[in-house]
Amino acid sequence: MKADLLALALVVGGCTWAFRYLPTRLDLSDQPPAGLRARFLAATGPAAIATLAAASLLPMVSARLAETLPLIAGLMGVVAIFGWRRSVVLATLGGAAIYGVACALV
The missing domain is CATH 1.10.287 (Helix Hairpins)
Structure with a gap:
């Protein structure tokens, strides 16, 4: 080094x-x-x-929508759940779950 x-x-x-x-x-x-x-x-x-x-x-941001779709879905999930429940914990867990499901589907 x-x-x-x-x-x-x-x-x-x-x-x-x-x-x-x-x-x-x-x-x-x-x-x-x-x-x-x-x-x-x-x-x-x-x-x-x-x-x-x-x-x-x-x-993670790329030009192809198929590769960026799970990222977008996870971020939208975080924002939506936080806006709904005002809980950082639920928003983080929900966003991670949505991201995982979107990765499995793509």
Whole structure:
């Protein structure tokens, strides 16, 4: 392995660790709920989920509809179930089930 790749992996790994670990150790009891730090920490969860979703879904997007159909069906299932029940757990499980069924049918 090249030294520059190893150094990059260590720096990114260290920053990822710090980004996940340090907010759990901050004492936010004296911070106003609408303060800058509280808003930043509240936005990190959705931003992380959106980043992981984009990184996971982009390789699956293709020009052929038959290959993209299970992805579309699963995403529509997640959105529909979340809109119906307002439950992230049910939406995730339902979307995964719909995706699996669509893969089996295609």
